[in-house]
Amino acid sequence: MSIPVVTVGAANEAVVDGLERLHGPVTVVRRCSELTELLAACQSGLALAAIVGDGSEELTTTLVDRLGAVGVCVVALTDSEDEARRLRSIGVVAASADIEPVVLAAEISRAVERTSSYGQADGPRSTGFAAPAADSPTAPQPEEAMAETSGSGRIFAVWGPAGAPGRTLLAVNMAAELAADGQSVILVDADSYGASVSAMLGLLDESAGLAQACRLADQGLLDIEALTAAASEVFTKAGSFRVLTGTTRADRWTELRAAALTLVLERARQLADVVVIDTGFCLEADEELTFDTLAPRRNASTLCSLELADVVFAVGSADAIGVPRLVRGLAELELVVQQASPRVVLNKVKRSAVGYAPEQQLAEAWSRYGPAFGIEAYIPSDPEACDAALLSGSVLLECAPDSDLRRAIAGLVCAPVHQKRHSFGRTARAPRRLKR
Template sequence: MNIPVVTVGAAAGDHVAGLEKLRGPVTVVRRCEELSELMAACQSGLARAAIFAPGAGELTLTMLERLRGAGVAVVVLTDGSPQPHLDQLGVRTAPSSIPPEELAAVVSSAVENLAAQPVGQGPAAGYSDPAAALQPVRTEEGAQPDTRGGGTVIAVWGPAGSPGRTTVAVNMTAELAAAGTEVLLIDADTYGASVAASLGLFDESAGLAQACRLADQGAFGATELARVITTVAVQGGRLGVLTGITRPDRWPELRPAALARVLDNARSRAAVTIIDCGFCLESDEELSFDTAAPRRNGAALRSLELADTILAVGAADALGVPRLVRALAELREAVPSAVPRVVFNKVRASSIGRSPEHQLREAWDRFGSLHRIAAFLPADFAAADKALLGGSALVETSPSSPLRAAIAELADVPVEQRRRRRVGAGDNEVKFWRKPVSLPR
């Protein structure tokens, strides 16, 4: 088997002559001066392996995913000191002093291992453990997902037109947190991140961008995740938040490969992780570049691919219903394995007519959608405005709101019930108690 190799870094030149003298299958076809040159050579199909020498530049998770996606195995030469970030990235390493015949054997082994990996799994997607597959867990609609040894990931998504994705995501998270569930809210919207504003957080650090940057560098774990999370107190409970990007032009910081690593760590930390996704699923920007292009919608697509449950939120009006139908068709094309649960928001008679839920069901049946309606969320603009103005959730600002009750039901959280007195309580003191909480279906 012939294995063409490209190298980068001045120190790699010391090994070229030795590999050529072996006259074996490993052959150096190009010595690159910069990482951009190496990436272009690999993505053109010139090589099957790449050797990184010390001083060549930083090897990131995103770069590694692109190389492995192009069928190129990676070997990094080191000075012999521990390289924990390379271990996290799942990269094959070798000492710089390695003899040519041993280096050839390492390169051959790396190529064979890459070829043996299923597409979309393990190190091919940036994971050091092949068992940590990036394939989403899918079940029949309405069934409880079988999570991969950790928490549940729920993606809240919907078409353009402000159907209420953030409102649903924030308040579902708040209901779960108030009920005692360990929950994490992630703002992955690359067009209009608004979770921080909805919760009254004056955050300029963009927690998700920080997490993705660390994950891309191979320096991300439970400790780093805890450091970038903002904790918010809600009705006696606490929820963690990874705030979104502070400006839309920062979208390249949310790289899909790094986001996948963040979500993998989120599963280990929280029982439920809820992602507020951007609306757009287009990926045509890849067609405009000779090499792998940045993908503004990559964060939304990767979130939907990895989610155990997808809530497709649409506005309950004459514009929102057909928009949701078209968006679901786009979702089916972009993420064929997705089985979304439809949520109609802002349900009211003034936009639909008498018996709005009945009208919506009939309209949905006429459109011939195969996806069932999971919830109808009634319009309560006064309560929603009050929560937004107060930078809080409905459970705190409007606990008796019908919208709050519907979102709690969607999250499978029993609405809190009040007990008027307890030992030592004053006449006006109220104590809340809740039943045990099951995870969202």
């Protein structure tokens, strides 16, 4: 079958003419005058590949992801080494502007093959867009681009249903404990509904480091230095960790597109031993918003974080509202992120909400109504320690080092032997200082 392609860019028409003269594996079905026209043609199902003859600078991760969502791979012609590198990092096949048509046709065939086999693979790599059909292939990602960005750090996603079960408190303090344990850590605030990591850490930062990093990733410009610059550094008495702050204005959620966030998280894996993500609560895959035919998803940042996570901590409030919510949320999680195998954490455990011997009562209720996997940890309620931390913009290892709450959170991510090593006076209340 001849591969239908659409093209844009007048500067390299000769290459496209050459392709047509091959009368072979590739058929040029439309020559577009601009990228928006090319996108519309691809969305109508006209082509399997798009050739960007010139003006490749306008290609972004989001646009490539959009095309990938409708099963179209992108090949761009450029003579610049830097631009070719940038293009590859956003999933575009870069070819030289004077490429022989027959070689270009072969490149296109290979790219199309990769895209279609990617679509058949069952591993989920979500695009930032609501797919128009359930069986739409997902974004093509050349192996070399993945290899360029894959690091060895682990990703811990902290998720939990609605009702403020303590996702942020856990994520922030896990990051602090891991840093105190000597690991390099980057904390990412990917909650597209209520980013609050910077408030919890007393950061004065309003620049939404994660949005900045996503913007650079979208343009294919996010290297380690750029990621480091977008992150704030937080110092505690026991170590420091980096933070990509979230978008505090509700209307900025569209800046956290899955395709760009995926690149940010892959880059973060290269920068740190552990990437801790504070996610949003909502797992709905679709929204009724429509932009063009493919809608950016508000929950894309949460879903993408959960898909990429090596470990998902599922946090619920230990009370009559929080536990059933968590049980329902876990069922939903299993449907949308099948590989997640979450570690269940019940937070704010207290007698007044559950009754005598709360852990036992919760375990019994869980064995009757909960999913097959058990509760991994019970985190005690300690409003005093939490309020003190919030008031001083500090972490528990500084403001409540000997509390059971701090120990229980540390126990989730560090070996017990390390938890005792760092114990600091209760007077340590230094607010975080920002270093860029």
